[in-house]
Amino acid sequence: MYENVKQIPLAQAQQQASTIFLAKVFNWMALGLGITGIVAFVTANTSLAGLIIGSPLFFILMIGELGLVFYLSARIQKIQASTASSLFLGYSVLNGLTLSVIFLAYTSSSIAGTFFITAGMFGAMAVYGLVTKKDLSGWGSFLFMGLIGVIIASVVNIFLKSSGMSWMISFIGVIVFTGLTAYDVQRIKKIGEDGIMSQGSEAISKGSIMGALTLYLDFINLFLMLLRFFGGNRN
Template sequence: MSDYDRSYARTIPADRADMSVDAGLRSFMLGVYNKVALGLLLSAALAFLTGTFPPVRDLMFATTADGRLAGYTLLGMIVAFSPLAMIFISMFAMRNPSPRQAGMLYWAIVTSIGAGMGVLALVYTGTSIFQTFLITAAAFGGLSLFGYTTKKDLTGFGSFLIVGLIGLVIAMLVNMFLQLPAMAMIINILGVFIFAGLIAYDTQRLKMTYYQLGGNEAAMGVATNYGALSLYINFINLFQFLLALFGDRR
């Protein structure tokens, strides 16, 4: 993934590129959004399967008599941590990926995340999951539109968010042991703001990447898959943090 990361060199400042009239850019971004939408649809279907269909659910999760989460099975733990493992492995094993390899990575991560999200159906009510998803979709659309249309260069803002994301991960790991409700609340609030900002930042980054690639079809194929992966992960994390803040538990 080294050819497509958040530290790429910008070749055209955001305030000098007229994005609204470029048909090629619109086609490129539409390809990214279509892939994100399909990824979310697949994730929803897999989450419904693993969270509500007993033969599959019981392979991944331990549940109480009233259907609430009691813990993970070994398979459930493997599925839960596999997206992170795939991302780290790909950073070293896929130095110059082809569009096909990038696409396989995208769908593998989407599949594992979707399967693992079945846990949400065991923790939260179906109504709150649906309502939070709609709120997340609306927020994603507005934030991505802002990132697409703004003339302001968000590079510095994005760097700040990435540092914040590292701190957020550390805080989450610490609170796994401390189990402090107040700290969990702060983490959830910060998570919402960080991933909301990353949606706008990554959208603008995709625009700049399109111009940087200069019509290279193979490189744009890779960028489409990695761009979709970035936005998909931002969407999923924003959804989960909002659900943790406002969702009704079972």
């Protein structure tokens, strides 16, 4: 009785699963970015900014952000999906509190302009990661080394306070995070194709949260690097 039933080709089924999974990832990412932007703007325009900027609370919030990212990454397989989503949203709020400083340092118009430039670059690299037939997995080690180099140089420059070094870090950072965007999108696409959509709602939810966190970090860091070049200082 089933002889006339047409089976969906495996490649098509994988494509459909990947599309659905990617939609969930990007929806979570957009939600996180929206929360961060709103919290940053509101904080910068209230007395709360004075309590955070230039105080020990700023560094406490930064440590809290790092702790959430490391905890979520290390415990994602053991915690519930609802907990993972709450941690991701909590991270978005904390990041908004610390990023409120950019609204005090740069003009609103330059922030908006840099955001749209970032969105354009991120979107272009995301599309490249989706449609290219080239395997980008070989980029991983190179980009990771670049990321480590940017982090170490940034820490060193806290003490050196070199303007030239800061510009160089930002330039390399733009290259690293544009590359990571394409690499991560292709990797997340492959996760969707490899069967996560058949593993149940918990696995799908947790996988989409981790994918969203990865792309969220790519976008935020690319934005901050570009802000160095396109941000108009209030002073």
